[in-house]
Amino acid sequence: MQENHSYRDKKVISIGTVSEITGLSVRQIRYYEERQLIYPERTDKGTRKYSFTDIERLMEIADMREEGVQTSEILKDFKKKENKEAMSKDIRKKMLQGQLNAHFRVQPESHK
Amino acid sequence: MQENHSYRDKKVISIGTVSEITGLSVRQIRYYEERQLIYPERTDKGTRKYSFTDIERLMEIADMREEGVQTSEILKDFKKKENKEAMSKDIRKKMLQGQLNAHFRVQPESHK
DNA sequence: CGTGTAAGGAATTCTGACACG
DNA sequence: CGTGTAAGGAATTCTGACACG
Numbered sequence: 001m002q003e004n005h006s007y008r009d010k011k012v013i014s015i016g017t018v019s020e021i022t023g024l025s026v027r028q029i030r031y032y033e034e035r036q037l038i039y040p041e042r043t044d045k046g047t048r049k050y051s052f053t054d055i056e057r058l059m060e061i062a063d064m065r066e067e068g069v070q071t072s073e074i075l076k077d078f079k080k081k082e083n084k085e086a087m088s089k090d091i092r093k094k095m096l097q098g099q100l101n102a103h104f105r106v107q108p109e110s111h112k
Numbered sequence: 113m114q115e116n117h118s119y120r121d122k123k124v125i126s127i128g129t130v131s132e133i134t135g136l137s138v139r140q141i142r143y144y145e146e147r148q149l150i151y152p153e154r155t156d157k158g159t160r161k162y163s164f165t166d167i168e169r170l171m172e173i174a175d176m177r178e179e180g181v182q183t184s185e186i187l188k189d190f191k192k193k194e195n196k197e198a199m200s201k202d203i204r205k206k207m208l209q210g211q212l213n214a215h216f217r218v219q220p221e222s223h224k
Numbered sequence: 225c226g227t228g229t230a231a232g233g234a235a236t237t238c239t240g241a242c243a244c245g
Numbered sequence: 246c247g248t249g250t251a252a253g254g255a256a257t258t259c260t261g262a263c264a265c266g
Contacts, residue, residue: 008118012133013125013257014126014132015240016256017124017126021124022257025227025228027227028226031226035226045258046235046259046260047236048259049257051246052119053262070225070226111241123232126236126237127236128235138236139247139248139249139250141249142238143247157238157257158238158239158255158256159238159257168231183247184246215227
């Protein structure tokens with residue numbers, strides 16, 4: 001669960017290259033976008049641009065599709081995962097807040 | 113001087129995108145290749161593909177060109193830097209070897 | 225539902241060359 | 246030397262649609 005930023009998320013790769021790397025057809029890649037599984041950026045003139053993160057996600061999609069999982073199920077799965085991540089972030093935040101409160105002896109939500 | 117591998121060096125970006133990111137014209141980018149300052153990969157059908165590392169290098173080139181440095185000078189400069197890097201790698205290797213020798217009491221190059 | 229394909233058009237990229245300063 | 250540009254051709258990408266199972 002590395003937080004390896006910057007280049008990973010920059011949307012600069014065109015669909016043909018993504019197709020080569022992932023082994024998916026251009027048609028498939030566009031279809032997965034239609035099903036909301038990925039969201040590339042668009043250039044001024046409308047050509048799609050993908051990031052390495054998008055490519056990783058497409059690999060996951062490819063794996064699940066091979067197992068017969070429908071795109072609608074894949075979508076649910078992704079949403080579930082995103083929730084978990086958001087939740088763990090929230091927990092980390094609360095724990096940190098707890099530490100700070102303990103340290104500075106702050107009254108938790110004084111109801112006057 | 114981070115050793116931040118993988119995505120950084122993958123040649124997947126086409127020249128138009130590189131042009132947008134660097135602010136250099138397509139003509140300039142091709143010319144710098146002609147002068148051996150960068151070496152993109154080629155796809156089957158001959159279109160150039162660049163990495164993020166290439167883009168960083170192009171930024172350096174742009175900066176030096178703005179200062180009036182000629183491409184031939186930039187090339188020398190790059191070669192100098194590469195030498196330094198190769199050298200420091202070599203030194204690290206030799207230092208490691210020295211430690212190992214000390215540890216295992218190996219005779220250095222016994223001339224019989 | 226998921227994917228292929230032909231269709232027509234727009235934008236990209238390539239090379240070799242001429243121009244200019 | 247470094248860069249712009251017009252030229253002609255090849256390859257890419259886009260959308261909406263029909264086909265098939």
